[in-house]
Amino acid sequence: MVKIQIDGKEYQAEPTKTIIEVARDNGIHIPHFCWHPRLSVSGNCRMCLVEVEKNPKLVIACATKVADGMIVHTANERVIKAREAIMEFLLINHPLDCPICDEAGECKLQDYAYKYSKGYSRFEEEKVRKPKRVALGPNVMLDVERCIMCSRCIRFCNEIAKTPQLVFTKRGDHVELTTAPGEELNNPYSMNVIELCPVGALTSRDFRFKARVWEMSSTESICRGCARGCNINIWVRNNEILRLTPRYNPEVNDYWMCDYGRLNTFKYVNSGDRIKSPMINKEGELIEVSWEEAIASAVFKLKNFKKSEIAGISSAFATNEDNYIFAKFIKQVLGSSNIDFMKHNVGNDDNLLIRADKTPNSLGTIAVGAIPGEKGMNFDQILNGIKSGTIKCLYVLCDDIAISDEIINALSKIDCLIVNSPIRNNLTSIADIVFPSATYAEKNGTFTNFQGRVQRIRPAVATAEIDRTLDGLAQSRLDKFGAPNDRWTKGVKIDARPTWRIIVAIANAMNHKFKYNSAEEIFNEISTNIDAFKNLNYMKIGNKGALLNIKLIKYYKPVTV
Amino acid sequence: MNKINRKVVRTEDLNFWQKLYIPEILKGMKITIRQMFLPKFTRQYPEEKWIPPPSFRGRPVLVEENGKERCVACGLCSRVCPALAIEVQAAETELSKERYPVKFEINMLRCIFCGLCEEACPEEAIVMSKDYELTFFSQEEAIFGKDKLLMPIDELKDRLEFLRKYR
Ligand code: SF4
Ligand code: SF4
Ligand code: SF4
Ligand code: SF4
Ligand code: FES
Numbered sequence: 247m248v249k250i251q252i253d254g255k256e257y258q259a260e261p262t263k264t265i266i267e268v269a270r271d272n273g274i275h276i277p278h279f280c281w282h283p284r285l286s287v288s289g290n291c292r293m294c295l296v297e298v299e300k301n302p303k304l305v306i307a308c309a310t311k312v313a314d315g316m317i318v319h320t321a322n323e324r325v326i327k328a329r330e331a332i333m334e335f336l337l338i339n340h341p342l343d344c345p346i347c348d349e350a351g352e353c354k355l356q357d358y359a360y361k362y363s364k365g366y367s368r369f370e371e372e373k374v375r376k377p378k379r380v381a382l383g384p385n386v387m388l389d390v391e392r393c394i395m396c397s398r399c400i401r402f403c404n405e406i407a408k409t410p411q412l413v414f415t416k417r418g419d420h421v422e423l424t425t426a427p428g429e430e431l432n433n434p435y436s437m438n439v440i441e442l443c444p445v446g447a448l449t450s451r452d453f454r455f456k457a458r459v460w461e462m463s464s465t466e467s468i469c470r471g472c473a474r475g476c477n478i479n480i481w482v483r484n485n486e487i488l489r490l491t492p493r494y495n496p497e498v499n500d501y502w503m504c505d506y507g508r509l510n511t512f513k514y515v516n517s518g519d520r521i522k523s524p525m526i527n528k529e530g531e532l533i534e535v536s537w538e539e540a541i542a543s544a545v546f547k548l549k550n551f552k553k554s555e556i557a558g559i560s561s562a563f564a565t566n567e568d569n570y571i572f573a574k575f576i577k578q579v580l581g582s583s584n585i586d587f588m589k590h591n592v593g594n595d596d597n598l599l600i601r602a603d604k605t606p607n608s609l610g611t612i613a614v615g616a617i618p619g620e621k622g623m624n625f626d627q628i629l630n631g632i633k634s635g636t637i638k639c640l641y642v643l644c645d646d647i648a649i650s651d652e653i654i655n656a657l658s659k660i661d662c663l664i665v666n667s668p669i670r671n672n673l674t675s676i677a678d679i680v681f682p683s684a685t686y687a688e689k690n691g692t693f694t695n696f697q698g699r700v701q702r703i704r705p706a707v708a709t710a711e712i713d714r715t716l717d718g719l720a721q722s723r724l725d726k727f728g729a730p731n732d733r734w735t736k737g738v739k740i741d742a743r744p745t746w747r748i749i750v751a752i753a754n755a756m757n758h759k760f761k762y763n764s765a766e767e768i769f770n771e772i773s774t775n776i777d778a779f780k781n782l783n784y785m786k787i788g789n790k791g792a793l794l795n796i797k798l799i800k801y802y803k804p805v806t807v
Numbered sequence: 808m809n810k811i812n813r814k815v816v817r818t819e820d821l822n823f824w825q826k827l828y829i830p831e832i833l834k835g836m837k838i839t840i841r842q843m844f845l846p847k848f849t850r851q852y853p854e855e856k857w858i859p860p861p862s863f864r865g866r867p868v869l870v871e872e873n874g875k876e877r878c879v880a881c882g883l884c885s886r887v888c889p890a891l892a893i894e895v896q897a898a899e900t901e902l903s904k905e906r907y908p909v910k911f912e913i914n915m916l917r918c919i920f921c922g923l924c925e926e927a928c929p930e931e932a933i934v935m936s937k938d939y940e941l942t943f944f945s946q947e948e949a950i951f952g953k954d955k956l957l958m959p960i961d962e963l964k965d966r967l968e969f970l971r972k973y974r
Contacts, residue, residue, distance in 0.1 A: 345881030345929045346906045379905065455897040455906050458882040727891055731946065732914075734894065 248314040253321065265307035265318055266294055276320050277329065277358055279336075279444045280396035281308035284501060285405060291336075291396050293358070295328045296320050304328050326362075333363035339374045339419055340445075341391045349446030351459040355394065374419050382412075383431035385451055385505055386439060390422050393447035399423070399439040406502065406598070409433035423447070434600060437505045441491060452509055453489040457481075463720035465706035466493060466789050468693050470563065470686050471507030473603035475695035477790070478503060480512070480687055480706040483722060485714075485737030487512045487687060487707060495790050498699060504600050512687065515707055519669040520740050521682035532680065537743075537751075544679050545755045547662045548580060548639065555638040557584035557628045560616035561645040562605030565691030565703065567768040568745040569607070569616035570776075571760070572643050575749045579758050583622030584637065587611050588647050601696055606686075610694030613778050613799045632656045640664070644683050644745055648672035666745050682742040684709055689744040690765040692787065694794060700782060701791035710741040861969035864922045864935040866951075867913060868958040870967075876957055877932035880908035884924035884933050892917035893924060911956060915941055916949040925970070934966050 248261050252269055259268040264287070269276050279291035287309050294307040299317040304325065307318075319325060337359065344350045359365075376390035400412045400423075411431050414421050425431055431439070439448050462481040469476040469490065476499035481489045490512055492503035514520075524540030525532040535543075548556070558576035560569045569587075576585045590604045611617065618624045623631060631637035639662040648654045648671070657663060658676050665677040668685045687706045694700050708714045714725055728735045746768060753760040762768050766784050773779040778798040786792050796802075824830055850857060859865065867884075870877045880897035898909035924933050936958060943949040960967070 345883065346879050346904065350881075455880070455899055458886070460886060461882065724891065732891070733950075 248312055248316075250312050250314070250316040250318065252318045259312045261312060261314075263312055265296060265298075265305075265310050265312055265316075268312050269307065269318075269320065274320060276307045277362055278308055279354060279394060280398060282398055282401075282442065285398060285401040288397050288401065291394065292332050293329065293336075295325060295332065297322060297325050329362045330364050333358060334368070336394050337363065337367065338369050339391070340394070341373060343389070343392060343446065347389075347392065347446035348449045348454060348459075349392075349443075353446060354444035376420075376422055380424075381451065382425060382448070383436055385437050385509065386431050387449050387451050387454060388423060389447050389449070390424075392445050393421075393423050394445055395421050395423075396444060398442045398444070399448055402439055402442055403431070403433065403436075406438070407433045407435040408597075411436075412439075434504050434506065434596070435502060435598065437508050438492070438502045441501070450489065456488050457483050461722060461724065462488060463706070463722040463725060464491075465687075465704050465720045467687065467703045467706060468606065468695075468701045469503060469507040469511055470606040470693075471504070471511045471604065472599075473601040473605060473608060473696040474499060474599050475606050475693050475699065475701050475791075476503040476507060476599060477701070478507075482706050482720070483724075484734050485708055485739065486516045493789075498695065498697070498701075498791065499599055502599060504598075506600070514669050515685045515687050516738070517669065519671075521667060521670055521674065521680060521742070523741055524682060525674075525677075525680040527678045532675075532677075540679055540681060541751050541755050544664055544681075544752050547664070547678065548641075548752075548756070551639040551662070553581040554584075555636065556580050556582040557623060557631065557637045557640050558582070558616075559625070559628070559640065559642040559645065559647055560585055560587040560611050561643040562587050562590070562603075562608040562611050563686075564611070564644045564745055565607065565686075565689070565765070566610040566614050566694060566700070566772060567691045567765045568643065568749075569611045570614040570772050571746040571749045571762070571768060572641075573614060573616040574760075575753050576641070579753050579756055583618060584628055584631070585616055585622060586618050586625040586628060587616060588625055588645055603696065606695070607693040609696060609698060609796075609799070609802070610692070610700070612802050613694055613794060614772060614776060615800065617801060619801060629653065629656060632660055635659075638662065642666070642673060642677075644668065646671040646673050648676065666748055668742060681748045682740065683745045683748060684740075684742045688712070688740075688742065691744070691746075692765075692769060692784075695791075698794050698796040698799075699791040700779070700787055700794050702784065702787050702789065708737075708739055709743070710739045711743065712739075859937045859939070861965040862973075863937055863939075864920050865938045866915065866920070866936055866941060867918065867922075867924050867933050867956075868936045868938070868963070869911060869953065869956040870932050870934060870960050870963060871957040872960045875902070876907065876911070876953070877930050878908050878911065878928075879904050879930055879932070880906050880911070881929065883927045883929065887923045887927040888918075889921060889923065890917040890919050892919075908953070911953050913951050913956060914949060915943070915951055916946060926974070931967065931970070934963055934970065936963065936966065 247258050250259050257272050266276050276294050278294040280288050289306050289309040295304040296307045297319040298305050378389045380388040382388045403412050404410045411425055416422055440450050462483045464479040464481050467478055467480050469478045477493040477495040478490045479493050490508050494501050523534040524537055526535050526543055560572050576582050591602045592604050593602055595601050633656045641664045644666050663677045664679045665674055666681045666683040667674050668683050674680045686703050688709050689705055691703050692700050705719055724734050750760040750762055773782045778794045880895050882895050885893040885895050892914045894912045895908050896910040897906045900907040922935050925935050
């Protein structure tokens, strides 16, 4: 440990750290463009200049290690002057693109121009022109003029994604970022360069021009793309999800998320495929009915079967709460032990984030007991039971299990098929009763990732039964100040309910007292009844998640590598 | 219950002639009759229209140049509008400006004619026109889309000149 002084205050610091790191650990912001906590130091932007006493010149805080007795000034007149000069230098060739630039509103260069520059330009010459609208790959758009040559994107590809796909060419103010001829920026993590880029040089092709960032609300949630459960923000305008961005969590995903999760896990929420009302199959056709009628019909059908003829398919896409209630329903109300979920594994785990298990909550489904245990039938046995006619009634939770002809053929023979699903799919088309269930972006709950970390999801999109204001959802400025007759408050609201609420309603209609008013109440019961979840609650989980006791999960054999 | 006794205090009592009223009425009539012979100020609106000066802030319109809107759908007018009257949706265009408003709507029932949109616009694409005649039969009718907002630049020369000079 060494003692250093920053802006007149003493701090203890590890000698291996740089000035910018020590300052950051102590809540002092030193402006910077090229430095990033997870990338190697490149020291090219010079924005982080600070004064170190007894040093003739200013030094860059990102590349200077602290030393005992060092006295640092981060905001004296010399430093402020230097920063103004650097900003002027960076802005010389920067185009006046803010009005058409997607980064505007969350742009480091814009923010720093307000904070650390003079506010006017002395440059009257022609700016250097470079290519605009260059598609660097399937997901990322490049505007070379806007690039400030910080090299963060290049270092990300080399050091984190381990796919060297970006380089600089030419020299001086003609430097251009590019890919090698015939190459593309297409690694599975390519879109992280969008947040890394301190300016609008790299932007998302998917989100391009969809909205200005200040028009959206953002909600802390969890990606449902795989068992990693990357922490994300869900960005919503007019009740529609427009983009997902990674949210920092050093234990799970650090600063990153993969392109698959970013692009392919939210569009179904606002798609035309959403089921708009409960449906009952009447003479081969699905007819929209009221919730009461659908629940009554489910109760009527379920009572027709013997305990051993009933099975439930839980879902690794559903929350811990959903699966817990479902398991309780199948076991206590219907008296069956035949309950299991379908596994969705694709490819292999990689070395960064991506998991082969493409569901967000397999471990949680096991941990809350939505699995057969010792007596019940597992997924394959249930399927065989359906084929042989011993299983006559199946309740499926939020998972399209009808993925092969074999399964579809078996399921179409069954006497009673009840399905909870947010969207129309192969399974709902052959179901007898369909309940529209809320998506992960429309409810409260928790997922348990492959590490055993229990993480919270929160509603970002309002359904028919949710009011954005009264139910405390994140609000944009328009949401806050709009009146009910404003068009933007009239975004589509689907009449879907969280799966646990649907199951609770059916259980109550069968005269079992399921008294739950919120996902949190269910979670509290889980933490009382299930050892692995002991001592956990929503408060403790917070926005970074909390580990359950993985050793206490019943029937779970961790694979040892 | 307390009865409130308030005495009416007159600062000045009417004199005899005033109490008679007739002379006072005649005095009033004299003013009225005199007006009938003085020049008239009444404008015969709507037959006779008033053309406001360039400093006037009528309804905001979008500047149309070479058959296209100047607007790049940056949304700054929408952000600055204190009445939340403006809704812009951007999209990509082949033109060199890269983006344009595929949808641009102003809710004229919300607009308070403050001119802040004009002030915020980095492209001089939205300006206050001289049009002050706005009547609607329904709320929907009051939402002006691009069809009603676009105005050829020739009709806005006055205002643009005024802005360059005085803003
Ligand atoms: S594109 Fe962005 S991240 Fe990459 S070097 Fe340029 S400014 Fe830096
Ligand atoms: S690694 Fe998995 S959890 Fe993370 S972003 Fe990708 S799909 Fe989502
Ligand atoms: S004039 Fe004022 S109220 Fe009307 S649209 Fe412009 S900013 Fe909004
Ligand atoms: S501020 Fe100007 S350019 Fe931007 S959206 Fe409004 S009218 Fe268009
Ligand atoms: S942050 Fe230190 S030189 Fe760029």
